[in-house]
Amino acid sequence: QKEVEQDPGPLSVPEGAIVSLNCTYSNSAFQYFMWYRQYSRKGPELLMYTYSSGNKEDGRFTAQVDKSSKYISLFIRDSQPSDSATYLCARGGGNNNDMRFGAGTRLTVKP
Amino acid sequence: DAMVIQNPRYQVTQFGKPVTLSCSQTLNHNVMYWYQQKSSQAPKLLFHYYDKDFNNEADTPDNFQSRRPNTSFCFLDIRSPGLGDAAMYLCATSRGRLSLADTQYFGPGTRLTVL
Structure with a gap:
């Protein structure tokens, strides 16, 4: 089992x-x-980082962590074509200074 | 202004021919990392330096070596590239340990092709 699993996408939205x-x-x-x-x-x-559980908002972006279900979410409001990119989630920390990434979700925002 | 610089951006090598990828930083960060990212896959940490202290990931093949001659520069040496080593290689830096939620800065990557 991979440490961080991410929806593969690709995802296309208007x-x-x-x-x-x-x-x-x-x-x-x-x-x-x-x-x-x-x-x-x-x-x-x-883009954003969060510590433990809860929400963090930055402009059109909101990051959410639910530790009880081990679920990480990123919400983008009023998506723009310039948001078209691959979004990678990651977990960090620990004594050995390592990070583990998800495989990334490719997002396309169509004008 | 570029803060983490990788050269070259594209590298073509032949099967078995040693290759060196270069990374430099203007941030004076203590930690430098090398990641391998294959198409549609997560970046995979190969190793990192905390100052001169080298930390190798357990599953990094022996074929991959690294050098950090000073704070600013870090090199990735692939001694005998195989076809499976074709990937994007990302260099990153951070001021300190990531457990402090320190920001990690990535370079633009070097795309390696093995013929």
């Missing part, structure tokens, strides 16, 4: 739609969860 991206994780020892955005032929860039 401009203005609310997007929901989801991941599950298996190791409850880790408490930091991140969402990265990766444009084509570019490296991932950190």
Whole structure:
């Protein structure tokens, strides 16, 4: 079993739609969860991170962690064509300074 | 301004011919990482340096080596590339340990093709 499982997509939505991206994780020892955005032929860039459970909002983006169900979500409101990218969830932390990524969901927002 | 720079952006090598990928950073970060990312797959951590302290992932093949001669530079050496090593190689840095939720900065990657 992979440590971080992510919906494979691809996902295609019309401009203005609310997007929901989801991941599950298996190791409850880790408490930091991140969402990265990766444009084509570019490296991932950190979008948001959350600690433990709860919500975190940044503009049109909301990250949510439910530790009881080991579920990580990213919501994008009023999606734009510029949001078209691959979104990677990740869990971080621990004494050995490692991170584990999900495989990524490719999102296309159509004008 | 580029903060994590990877050279070259595209690298073609022959089966079994050693190749070196380069990463440099202008952030003066303590930690540098190398990831391998294959198409439609998650980035897979190969190893990382915390300062000069080298940390190898248990499942990283011996074919992959790394050097960090100073704070700014880190190299990935693939001693005998196989067809299965064709991938995007990502370099990343962080100020400190990721358990502090420190931001990890990625370079643009080097896409390696093995003929």
